[in-house]
Amino acid sequence: MTRTSPKLQPYSQECKDCPIRHRAVCARCETDELDLLEQIKFYRSFEAGQTVVWAGDKMDFVASVVTGIATLSQTMEDGRRQMVGLLLPSDFAGRPGRETSAYDVTAATDLVMCCFRKKPFEEVMLKTPHIGQRLLEMTLDELDAAREWMLLLGRKTAREKIASLICIIARRDASLQLRASDGELRFDLPLTREAMSEYLGLTLETVSRQMSILRKEGLIVTEGKRQIIIPDFDRLLEETGDDSDGGFLV
Amino acid sequence: MTRTSPKLQPYSQECKDCPIRHRAVCARCETDELDLLEQIKFYRSFEAGQTVVWAGDKMDFVASVVTGIATLSQTMEDGRRQMVGLLLPSDFAGRPGRETSAYDVTAATDLVMCCFRKKPFEEVMLKTPHIGQRLLEMTLDELDAAREWMLLLGRKTAREKIASLICIIARRDASLQLRASDGELRFDLPLTREAMSEYLGLTLETVSRQMSILRKEGLIVTEGKRQIIIPDFDRLLEETGDDSDGGFLV
């Protein structure tokens, strides 16, 4: 492993089985508190493309992503869609205290979620202030990410948007370990062009075109439809328009 | 008061003096817990246009807006700016656990904030789980607002953006009480065209043009530079592109 950009610290994922234990809860909890969660958790699996819940539908659980990718989207009456959340493994979905989902939750890839029925989860929260604290931290992180995303949507060019998205995925992708020894970065882009366009506030054609341009310029290399190689991460970063530090997205 | 759109419930503001007692803390707290906050709070005033903190600068307090409007903005290296937060009276700014501000915080109008030094505030939070819970609720609300804002930035037309912004301000503006008896809505638009453009991801010229168009079509009436009258709120709402229910923004 040669050069590692400061922007490339992978997220910790100590427990592949059920990351919520670590990301949402574990940090400051005692074993018996964890056991409370252990008792009310259950798993649900979805195939790529499947909808977990529709906006407005009843959602009587909260959940954390174990494997795969889920998206949160909003739809306007005339069908315009905007993704407003991208949930990677260990991310949390659902809002304690709300009965219905405010967003369409969709499986972008095959997906496994670790779910907790809302009622018992809220009870555990009351008994265990740590969980609430951890949830607050996670929500604040999500808010920061949402705000960086707003900058992207409001002010970046299509080219910058694409570069940003690729960098974001690269930073978070678990298969980051696949980084080759010569500093290049190889990973799976787990979104269709359409999903990318919904993330970025573009059309899928524009996404495709800009991907082609970045490819022609050698900023990215593609292998098959989804496999992406970034020969020089920092060079791609320069195309995002972001200043060198910071970065809350996803 | 004749017709009141369901979207027009004003926010409660029981205490003009220091809304944080009510919005951020009060709901479930005992008097002596409130006293803890009482002891560490102090007020700061800013003139319209003044900067409260720059992104990256040290910010050793959290605060809630008492009167006036504050904005959170991000700036790109080349000067492109995007507003990512609009703080009206009773809204909360600052993140417990973070040393520096992630955003430029600016007074859009003359502004009074009720501040708490971060250290003692965090200590009170530890002693008073209610405060953390309330903060979680507020942060989740802000996240919902940010996501609705993302839909606006990513998918709405300039016209829809303007209509949305006006509706948003109208819904929250304290001087809502000025609603005339014939159902029309009169209030102060407390943002410059430039601030509006930063909120909406547009240029100020486009904002100005679209305002003129809405004015010519009779959807809004202006009096002076800032005073706005909405003759028919529901008609304006139709121009926002939103479906009739929902609405988290601000």
Add this chain to the structure above:
DNA sequence: CATAAGGGTTGATCTGTATCAATGCAGTGG
């Protein structure tokens, strides 16, 4: 093997918004 469906690419053209530039208008200070 033929056919269809889902995803992706590329081209031609259109259009909404940005950009550049000029003008107006109210408030303020010398």
Add this chain to the structure above:
DNA sequence: CCACTGCATTGATACAGATCAACCCTTATG
């Protein structure tokens, strides 16, 4: 009273990205 500054409006023009459309490739299906 004039000059200046900050904010707003309006016009002419450019261009990034949307739209409409054709086509390709891979995989699935009868």
